[in-house]
Amino acid sequence: MTAVEPSPSRSMDDLIEPMGTGIFRAVEPLQVAAMLESQGLSDKIARERYGHDDVFSLAEAAYSHIKTMERPSPPAGAPLRRARPLAQMAHGLLYGLPAALLPAASGLVGTQFLMPGLVLTTGLGWVVGSAAAQLAYTLVGRGHPRSAGRVLRTGLVLGVLGAMTMAGALALARNAPVALVALCVTQMAFQIASGLLLFYRREGWLGVIMLPAVVAGLAYVAIGDRWVGLLAVCVGVVCVAGVVGAALLLTLAQGEDAPAEPPLRRLARGHLRGLLPSFVYAALTALFLLQAEARYVLDRTDIAVAGAGLVLGMGILEYRAHRFDDEARAAVRDVCYPADFTRRGRWLLAKGTLACLAALSLLSALPLVFLHVTGTLTDAGLAMAGAHVTVGGAYFVAFLLANQGKVVHLCLAQAAALAVHPAGRLLLPGGGSATADVLLFAAAALLFLLILLALMGHGLRDVRQYC
Secondary structure, X not given: OOOOOOOOOOOHHHHHHXXXXXXXXXXXXXXXXXXXXXXXXXXXXXXXXXXXXXXHHHHHHHHHHHOOOOOOOOOOOOOOOOOOHHHHHOHHXXXXXXXXXXXXXXXXXXXXXXXXXXXXXXXXXXXXXXXXXXXXXXXXXXXXXXXXXXXXXXXXXXXXXXXXXXXXXXXXXXXXXXXHHHHHHHHHHHHXXXXXXXXXXXXXXXXXXXXXXXXXXXXXXXXXXXXXXXHHHHHHHHHHHHHHHHHHHHHHHOOOOOOOOOOHHHHHHHHHHHHHHHHHHHHHHHHHHHHHHHOOOOOXXXXXXXXXXXXXXXHHHHHHHHHHHHHHHHHHHXXXXXXXXXXXXXXXXXXXXXXXXXXXXXXHHHHHHHHHHOOOOOHHHHHHHHHHHHHHHHHHHHHHHHHOOOHHHHHHHHHHHHHHOOHHHHHOHHHOOHHHXXXXXXXXXXXXXXXXXHHHHHHOOOHHHHO
């Protein structure tokens, strides 16, 4: 699992695209500011979504940006869209590619050591990757792509160092083999570097570079020989190194022809306080999901693998969130009154949520069928699969709220879910059975989803969010 939640900040392209070709006729920043204000964009939205102090500052940055762009000529009346169906829906599968190497890696160091290490490093990568992406989106939105690339590189280095420290401490504490540190570092490098490739919309690169590793991992599963497992892990390490190299090259290539940028320290200083809620939310979401799964990674395979559908479906959640934004912006053009948009928006919200729940249910059926065929399907596994489907629905709504800059609301909603699980586990007699624990997690996930739906339904009254 990794972080795929979108940033509340948006880039200049996201600002300019919905306005069509009219903005390219502006001859000064004041004209751009007038256009933005006519679309309902306020100083508050400029701060929360684009990282600028006010509309005029944002207009100046947008005017400078459009002078470097080729004038588009879309078909008349066709709104430009942010949703990219195939690319975005593939994100979950792309993030899950290293899973093909898990059997080979477990055979080398032992599942009892590898799985706790991966849980710890995944949580750290979730938080570090989210924070770096958040700041990078803000810098790109302000017209500083070179600094954004530097932030992403720094996040990669910090993540790898953090994984090395955590895995090293775990290896010493549990007398695990040194190979555990190497595998955890490799997993962290892939997690953050793959996020960088997706940040720059290079999904194809990621799939092609990791293809040999997937083939090698599947070969080990088919053959089962220890030396084939060692070869598969080595191929995987080389492929991950290729992913890291491609990601670094992309960050270094950004802004080569752009004017000199102010020092990164000065640019980042004004945004660090705004990053805190996003950092807290990423930490809370990682804690909520990973603590529920970590208890079962060693001795309850039926529960541990039941949530695999959520990992595969994260790209679908991302796509549906972008599609909701596209449809909501189109709805603004079709209605006459705010109340009409609110009704249309709630229908779109319901449709998107149900589509996500249906897609995740289908994907979650895959591991359940595997468990049924192997005779290991249990009630607790079914409950865990249902809980992950519910969490996925909540993440879809959370993406929408994050796009509106309501990260503090997300933190409070996630804290409420954590108050049910794991805090509620303390009230279970004797810690409770695995089934009782999983059902409690499912209840917490449902509470999380309902709170977010209520927040989003109320937020649809603010039509300016989609202008």
